[in-house]
Amino acid sequence: MKNALHKMNPSIKFLAITICMFTMAFFFDPWTPLVFWIGVLVLQLLFTQISWKKWLLFMLPFFVTAFGYFWTTLVFAEDQSGPVVWSIWNLQVTQTQLNHALSLSFRVMAFSSLSLLFALTTNPVTFILSLMQQLKLSPKIAYGVMVGYQFLPVLKDEFVQIRQAHRLRGATKEKNALQRLFGIRRILIPMLAGAVRKAERAAFAMEARGFTGDRRSSYFHVITIGKVDFALVSLFLVVLVLSCSNMLWLRL
Amino acid sequence: MLKSWKLKEIVLMSLFAVVFGIVYLLFLHVGNIWAGFIGPIAYEWIFGIWFIVSIICMYIIRKPGAAVVSETIAAAIEVLLGNAVGPRLILSGVIQGLGAEAVFAATRYKRFDLWVLMLAGVGSSIFSFAYGYFLGGFTVFSTGYVALMLGIRIVSGALLAGVGGKAVADGLLATGSLRGYAISRSKKGEVRA
Numbered sequence: 531m532k533n534a535l536h537k538m539n540p541s542i543k544f545l546a547i548t549i550c551m552f553t554m555a556f557f558f559d560p561w562t563p564l565v566f567w568i569g570v571l572v573l574q575l576l577f578t579q580i581s582w583k584k585w586l587l588f589m590l591p592f593f594v595t596a597f598g599y600f601w602t603t604l605v606f607a608e609d610q611s612g613p614v615v616w617s618i619w620n621l622q623v624t625q626t627q628l629n630h631a632l633s634l635s636f637r638v639m640a641f642s643s644l645s646l647l648f649a650l651t652t653n654p655v656t657f658i659l660s661l662m663q664q665l666k667l668s669p670k671i672a673y674g675v676m677v678g679y680q681f682l683p684v685l686k687d688e689f690v691q692i693r694q695a696h697r698l699r700g701a702t703k704e705k706n707a708l709q710r711l712f713g714i715r716r717i718l719i720p721m722l723a724g725a726v727r728k729a730e731r732a733a734f735a736m737e738a739r740g741f742t743g744d745r746r747s748s749y750f751h752v753i754t755i756g757k758v759d760f761a762l763v764s765l766f767l768v769v770l771v772l773s774c775s776n777m778l779w780l781r782l
Numbered sequence: 783m784l785k786s787w788k789l790k791e792i793v794l795m796s797l798f799a800v801v802f803g804i805v806y807l808l809f810l811h812v813g814n815i816w817a818g819f820i821g822p823i824a825y826e827w828i829f830g831i832w833f834i835v836s837i838i839c840m841y842i843i844r845k846p847g848a849a850v851v852s853e854t855i856a857a858a859i860e861v862l863l864g865n866a867v868g869p870r871l872i873l874s875g876v877i878q879g880l881g882a883e884a885v886f887a888a889t890r891y892k893r894f895d896l897w898v899l900m901l902a903g904v905g906s907s908i909f910s911f912a913y914g915y916f917l918g919g920f921t922v923f924s925t926g927y928v929a930l931m932l933g934i935r936i937v938s939g940a941l942l943a944g945v946g947g948k949a950v951a952d953g954l955l956a957t958g959s960l961r962g963y964a965i966s967r968s969k970k971g972e973v974r975a
Contacts, residue, residue: 544869551870555917591811594818602821606927630922637919645868654862668784670792675855678796679862685800718801718950723959725797730962733790743789 534577535647539759540657541664546766547644553770554640560632561776567640569769570647577762580650588650592642596635603631654679660753670743677732684728685721692720786845791963795839795848799856802835806860822918823927826934830942833906836882837899837947842954844964846883846891849902853879874913881909882943894968900944907932907939 535543554563574580604623612625655676662672696716772779809831816824839852857875861868882902889898911932914920920928951965960966 544872547869548873551917555919558919558922591814591818595814598817598819598821598824602823603922606821606923608922608924630919634919634922641870642868645870648868649861657862658858670784670787670789671851671855674789674792674796675799675858675862677793678800678855678859681797682800682863685797685804714805715950715953718805719953719957721801722798722950722954723957725801726794726954726959729794729797730790733788733793736793737789741789743784 532577532579534758534762535573535651536578537758538651538762539664539753539755540652540660541753542755542759542763543648543652544657544661546763547648550644550766550770551641553774554637557637557774558630558633559777560629560636561780562773563633563636563640565776565780566769566773567636567643569773570640570643573765573769574643574647578647578651580647585646585650588646589639589642592638595642596638599638600631600635603627603634607631656751656753659749659751663749663753664755668743669745673736673741673743677729677736681725681728681732685725688721688724689717692717784847787847791843791845791848792851794843794963795835795852795855796859798835798839799852799859802856803859803863806832806856807863822920823931823934826931827938828942829907829910829935830903830938830940830944830946833878833882833903833910833939833943834947834950836879836906837902837943838951840882840886840902841894841899841948841951842960842963842965844891844894844968846887849882849886850876850879853882853906870917874910877913878906878910881906884909896945896948899948900940903939903941903943903947904936905939906943907935911935 550566554566557563574585604627605621607627607630609626609630610622610624612627614622615625615628616623658667658672658676658679661667662669701716809828813825813828833853835856836849836853840848842848854872854875857871860871860875882905885898885902885905915928920931923931954960955965
């Protein structure tokens with residue numbers, strides 16, 4: 531029960547989350563995204579083992595972003611109708627403006643919680659395999675992406691090596707942030723050149739071992755869709771419908 | 783479409799996506815922090831950096847689909863690296879890639895000079911803005927503010943993605959590691975390899 535979302539089929543989870551996001555984009559009242567956000571957190575509490583400390587750490591930048599959305603909407607609002615509820619200096623904040631501002635901020639929170647729910651419960655390799663098996667992604671692309679993903683630690687090491695080599699030869703004299711930003715080109719080009727060579731080698735190795743890129747009839751790792759997936763999708767939809775119909779049951 | 787693709791070209795896009803995935807994430811964090819202070823307009827200045835991979839890959843590989851496939855892979859890798867923007871990044875990747883692809887398709891994949899690359903950046907800007915307008919709820923902002931956002935994004939797309947992408951790819955070409963790709967064949971005088 532506690533790890534149901536971890537075991538859910540990644541493609542189904544991906545589709546459910548995408549549907550939820552696109553539906554949310556049609557609402558501009560503060561309650562729909564707020565109720566939805568709470569619903570997502572309840573799902574997270576019931577069906578995942580995500581550590582809340584980690585979650586809070588990832589969410590921190592989004593609290594800042596949500597605040598940015600909040601005040602931008604107040605200052606640069608299109609619709610300024612409705613009674614004035616609040617005034618700061620010479621800025622008159624109307625009911626509509628406040629509703630829109632709260633709505634957009636809660637939307638940022640709901641979207642980031644939903645995304646974090648996906649990111650923290652999904653194994654990347656399983657996700658790619660599932661995209662290939664359930665959503666008919668071309669194996670050429672699927673395995674190509676997987677090669678790139680596996681090279682990540684190698685590229686990280688290379689990044690450190692190139693920087694150390696530069697420092698060894700006294701090439702780096704970056705003092706301020708601007709110089710550092712332009713200095714990135716000196717690191718980027720050797721890294722990309724290395725990436726080109728690695729890509730060629732990996733592709734030759736794959737082809738030498740009989741990889742043709744054609745679709746196969748059976749897989750070593752089979753990713754299945756089960757009853758639990760349908761149950762969880764229904765739960766996502768329940769949360770979505772509950773939040774969209776909040777004016778019916780949330781009498782305010 | 784994928785039949786004419788060599789495996790090494792796909793793996794190349796994937797590895798580029800990893801390198802730029804890290805750069806993208808870096809910029810995303812910078813953007814997030816800025817957005818707290820100056821609102822969603824903070825992303826617009828640096829938005830062009832997120833289109834760079836589609837332009838570099840198209841400039842190097844020169845096959846139909848290179849822009850949209852590479853940008854989608856880059857977005858997928860970004861999701862795999864684990865970040866809080868999550869699965870919706872894949873969709874924005876597809877849409878940004880389509881914007882650049884549309885421009886290259888309009889030239890029938892025959893011209894790859896600076897102007898076309900800059901236009902491709904602009905194409906990505908416009909496509910991604912339409913998507914962001916819907917998903918970010920920009921309808922509530924005043925028209926002037928939205929126009930300002932779009933303007934900054936277009937300039938950023940043309941400069942960061944178009945000019946920046948060409949500079950990076952040309953630098954890479956000078957290292958000689960791109961032998962065997964369409965970009966170095968075309969430099970030898972063939973119109974389109």
